[in-house]
Amino acid sequence: MSGRAMRVATARPIRRRWGRRYLLPLATCAAIILATFAVADSFHIEYAYIASYPVFQYVVLATAWNILGGYAGYVNFGIAAFFALGVYTSVVNYLTLQLPLPLMILVSGVIAGIVGFGMGYLTLRLKGAYFAIATLAFAIVLNTVFNNWYFVGAARGVSVLRPPAPYFFGTYPRYLFGVMLGLAVLSVLIARAVEYSWIGRGLATIRDDEIAAECSGVPTLRLKLIATTLSGALMGMAGAPFAYYITYVDPASAFSLTTAVNTVAMPVIGGMTSWIGPVIGALLLGTLEQVTTVTISSALSVMLVGVLLVTFVALAPRGILGVVKALWERRPWAKP
Amino acid sequence: MGEAVTQSAPVLRALQVTKRFDGFVALDAVDFSLREGERVGLIGPNGSGKSTFVNSLTGVFPIDHGSVLFNGTDITRLTAWQRARLGLARSFQLPRPFKSQSVRQNIEIPLMFAVGQTNPDRIAAEAEAILLQVGLGAQSRASPKSLTQVELRKLELGRALAAKPRVLFADESMAGLSDTEVDEVLEVLMKLNAEGISIVLIEHIMRTVVRFSERIVVLVAGKKIADGDPREVMSHPEVERAYLGQ
Known part of the structure; x- marks a missing residue:
């Protein structure tokens, strides 16, 4: 040759x-x-972009949460803190430098990622409920800080005026729709890459048995820190455009309990062991939430999420993915 | 009965290792040494501190006092994964497989993380070879959930072996197995030892320990009461009284 x-x-x-x-x-x-x-x-109506934005936002949040919660089995209740960090980074930018949104998303990601690393370093030696409570406490501490920081409006909040949309997008809602869609795709690509890499393999062993993982040479703390950093960064990035979406930011909207609960519910309902689970959960629940909010009431949508969450935890703890997998394994045409 | 006479420099040494759980002293100033390629049996009644000792040497528990030396280097402050990378591997008393991964993937984990291999094809091929070595070649793609007790014990050994250890702690690898199954696992351990791996066998089945070990160490209530030739140790009055209840 x-x-x-x-x-x-x-x-x-x-x-x-x-x-x-x-x-x-x-x-x-x-x-x-x-x-x-x-x-x-x-659809030829702007509402299509406005209604789709939260669905994509949930894809980012659920996917980001799943990197630590699903892959490694560490339940993080500090979602609101990371999301709000992104929101308020954007608010600070609005009140000072007024950098373009894509740059702000990047800055928010870096800040939330650094905070995620710090939070992980302080809390990841805790396990189970102790870790979950520590992350919740972190969100409460941050909520208190922003409630008392007058520069960003403190408890009364601050109005944010949208700048003109970039030419290609036409209107600002269409621009925000595109930005969040791009972020959703990016977060899914990152989650997928993590899952199939040595990091994902290592995180799965942590979820299965952390001591056995350590004794097999898996640097568990290091991997969990990578996961918290990535997860925090993506949640912060999801929060950055929110100020321009909602146009009035206060701690109640930035630290929304509904957002935090939905973010945990979506991977649980979709399935937590793979990247596709949170995507399925976010698309299903996010769409359902939008439809019920518009057609019936927003209170009903919250209740629906609650009912679905309880149902899945009780009857299908491995989520939709688990149900599909079980059905596939029992398919009648399968070879014995 | 004193320390066994060392013929070569010890690969692993424990000096005055002490471990307390609140007020309870689980290990009380235990000294221990292991030579390259040596087979040692670690015995003692239930609650004597055998598993705590293994956990302390492999880094699962931090110790309260004393030090652990590996090849003359102090590894007392190293984490379990750092010790695994140096060549300290273990199997668990109760098998702890990675249940979400297949049997082969369980073996691949130490190859990736403890040995540091990066080529997926090589990792897979080596994992298959290890599975054949421990007699699990046919179960490569199976889930650990479908394995029998003896197969799970073999998987534990295979996973420890995949870390390319210089020292292996086999913590009750034969508990609950039939005589034939015990022989199977013992054969695997003998093969590993023939490859130069030092093995510490923690076991209750005395016949097996005596058959396997070149030296036996006895722990009672966290203290080392004997260390030496198997037959001498087994006939020692203190051991008979404490361990065999005579």
Whole structure:
């Protein structure tokens, strides 16, 4: 075999693997973004973008939460804190530098990621309910801080005026829709990459048995810190555009209990062991919430989430993914 | 009865290791040494501190006093995963498989994290080879939930073996097994020892311990009361009184 022929022979499988690992997901994401835009545009009303925004926001939040809660089994109730960090980073920016939104999303991600790392370092030696309570306490502490920080409006809140939308997007709601859709796709790509990497394998062993994982050489604390940092960063990024979406920010909206509960409920209902679970949960519950809010009442949507959460925890603790997997394993046409 | 005469430099040493749980002293100034390729049996009645000793040496529990040396280096402050990477592996008294992963994936974890291999194909091939070595080749794709008790014990050993250890603690690897199954596991341990791995066998089945060990250490109420040749140790009056109830 000549040198060139050998090079070609060895390069092919690598190219094929590269394509499967990167090109295919990226092409799929591009197709999803374009198709979603086409569907939303087809309604010819701005409300389609406004109603879709929270659904994508939940995709980001649920996916981000699942990196620690689902992959590693550490239940974080501090969602509101990370989300609010993003929201208030945006508010501070609005009141001072007025940097463009994409840059603010990045800054929010960095700040929330650093805080996530710090919170993880302080709390990740705790386990189970103790860890969950510590994260909840963290959210309460941060809530108190923002309730008393007059620069960002303290308890009375602050109004945020939307700047003109970038030319390509036309209106600002359409721009926010695009930004959150992009963030949702990015967070899913990150969660998927984590799941299939050595980090994901390590996190799964932590969920199964942390002591056995340690004794197998898994640097458990290090992996959990990576997970809290990533998870916190993505939640912060989800919060950054919220100030421009809601246009009036106060601690009650930034630290919303509904957002926190929904973020935990979505992966639980969708399935926590894989990246697709939170996406399914967020799309289903997020859409259901929007539909019931518009057609019946927002109070009913909260109740529905509660009922679904209790039902799944009691009857299908592995979520929709678990149910589908169980049905697939019991398919009648399967070979014995 | 004093320390056994060491023929080569010890690979692992424990000096005055003490572990307390609140007021209860689980380990009381225990000294221990293990040579390269040595087979040692660690025995003692229930609650004597055997598992606590293993947990202390492998880094699962931090110790309150004393030190642990591996190849002459002080590893007292290292975490369990750092010790695993150095070559200290263990199996658990009650099997602790990674239930969400297949049998082969269980073996792949130490290969990835303790050994630091990165090539997926090589990791998979090596995991398959280890499974064949411990007699689980046919269960490679199965879930650990479907394994029998003896298979789970073998998986524990396979996972410890995948960390490419220099020292292996087999914590009651044969508890609850039939005579034939005990022989199977013992054969695996002998093979590993023949490859140069030092093994500490923590076991209740005395026949097996005596058959396997070159030296026996006896713990009673957190204290080492004997350390030496198996037959000498077993006939020692203090051991007979404390361990065998005679």
